[in-house]
Amino acid sequence: MTCEELLSVIDPYLDGELSAREVVQVHEHLVGCDHCRAALESEATLHSLLVANSAEDDPPPDLRNRVLDGIAATSAAPARFGSRRRHVPGGRALFMGAGLVAVLFVGLIAIQFGRRPDVPPFALEILAKHRLYAEGPSPGVDMMTADIPGLTTWLERRVGFPSRPPGPSGLPSVSSEDERHRWPMPRRRTSSMNGMGGHSRCSSRRLSRALDPKEQNASSTEWRSMRRGSQA
């Protein structure tokens, strides 16, 4: 740590905002730098002066009671206000009318959001990510699960159309005691849901086609299996 770097972290150091590693770096620098140590001591003195100065100012003894008196008076006010409102001519009708408008508005929004889009947003997102990752040279994105039926159901809910998971016959060599499977997703980041064993891969070309609005008649994706490690 240089002198300039130390001067820039004096405030965070005194405020206790540095990480343990940064604090050690500060201490290491201070051991051999009189100038920075003097600067730090100077600033620390000023900090403590301000804190000590502010601690001398106590509120007037009766201030809290005055505050609580005001609160007590305020908490009594809404009842009086409410009783007056009931006498406003047409107030209830106005309130009910506003409520009806609000209900209609919320209903319209619910209908609008409840409409099933032609292509589910999640499916479009997968497609976009796939195209992005497929163009890059980086390694694939894998999903691993011990519960293929569960993941299939989840995926169908998200993408909005049925998918056919790999059957036992399509799986690569999976040890009998470990039936967990890994599902590679297009690229780049590896995320593990649970363990690994054999893995199955969704045909990215078919997935793209299935997600393409022009080819929505391809209502199911096909999954093909491949041996673990053959992806590379």
Next chain:
Amino acid sequence: MHVPAASDKAERFDKQIRIYFNDLYRSALRLTGHASDAEDLVQETCLRAFKAFDQLRQPDAAPVWVFAILRSVYLREEERRPSRTIVSLDDIAASFLTPHEMRQDTYRRFVPPEQPRREEIREAMLKLPLVYREAVVLAHVAGFSYREMAEILACPVGTVMSRLFRGRRMRRTFLGDSLNPADTA
């Protein structure tokens, strides 16, 4: 503690705010500069906080929440006073330091030679433009972390650090001017 016409809500509110009450007043005093204004500010803050008390879901968030209300009330009050300038452009421009200026900062030349008087420290604080004063008050008087200050001031943590840095440098200059600084370099 006597609680007039105490309701459950008032008791809960008092219990929650009690431990911050002194810091609220001290912060209000540093912001306004006058005891009577500080008392009014604290009263109005507590009143508004009590009205919105049901919105406070997490007790741990109480200090940030109530100080944010204090700041909001103070700023609203300041806006009603056209004679009071919240911050001038000259003040802001003066507080921007280049890297070179940072290296040549007054760290080297100012070590308080003696205990400054209480009034001098208070005046140095009140000379600060509001944007810097409120950050310095929250840090020194109320002892908030940068993250908590960022929530209260509704700005990024980096902005908090920047305001603190500039406010402290300006305050140091004001104090140094009044204390006939010693050159230790």
